[in-house]
Amino acid sequence: MNRHWSDEELIGRMYGVGPEDSALLSHLEMCPQCASRRQELERRREAFVESARMSLVDENLLRDQRVSMWRRLENARRPWAWRLAPAGATALLLLFALVLHKPAPQPEPVEFAVAVQQQVSDEELFNEIATMLNETTPRAAKPMQGLFDTGAQMEVQ
Numbered sequence: 001m002n003r004h005w006s007d008e009e010l011i012g013r014m015y016g017v018g019p020e021d022s023a024l025l026s027h028l029e030m031c032p033q034c035a036s037r038r039q040e041l042e043r044r045r046e047a048f049v050e051s052a053r054m055s056l057v058d059e060n061l062l063r064d065q066r067v068s069m070w071r072r073l074e075n076a077r078r079p080w081a082w083r084l085a086p087a088g089a090t091a092l093l094l095l096f097a098l099v100l101h102k103p104a105p106q107p108e109p110v111e112f113a114v115a116v117q118q119q120v121s122d123e124e125l126f127n128e129i130a131t132m133l134n135e136t137t138p139r140a141a142k143p144m145q146g147l148f149d150t151g152a153q154m155e156v157q
């Protein structure tokens with residue numbers, strides 16, 4: 001039995017469940033067409049695994065970000081602290097808008113930043129968001145923490 005491998009058989013072989021027929025196996029070793037198709041399938045699998053890993057990282061990043069935001073809002077129990085809640089909600093909406101790649105409609109793209117934003121690819125945008133999130137969290141947390149410390153001291157007085 002000497003014939004080209006089907007895609008299903010090649011994929012099966014990648015996962016260790018391919019045909020065991022010795023003639024087919026030696027064909028795979030000899031045939032340049034089957035070899036290049038196998039390479040292509042492996043390349044596609046790697047690309048898929050990579051993109052799946054990226055979206056997993058993305059999900060974890062967003063979840064952590066949401067958790068830390070909610071925790072900060074939850075901690076803001078005192079009346080003066082509730083004034084900070086709208087800012088947190090706005091930041092959350094802004095985050096979703098960025099992540100969904102749907103920037104708020106701009107009346108006119110006159111600003112330099114807007115023009116630049118239109119030129120960045122999705123990957124660059126993702127990296128940009130990831131960087132922004134990593135920078136924003138500690139920066140946003142510090143002033144909040146400072147306010148809580150002050151509040152505790154004032155309560156004691």
Ligand SMILES: [Zn+2]
Nearest residue numbers: 004005031034
């Ligand atoms: Zn072949």
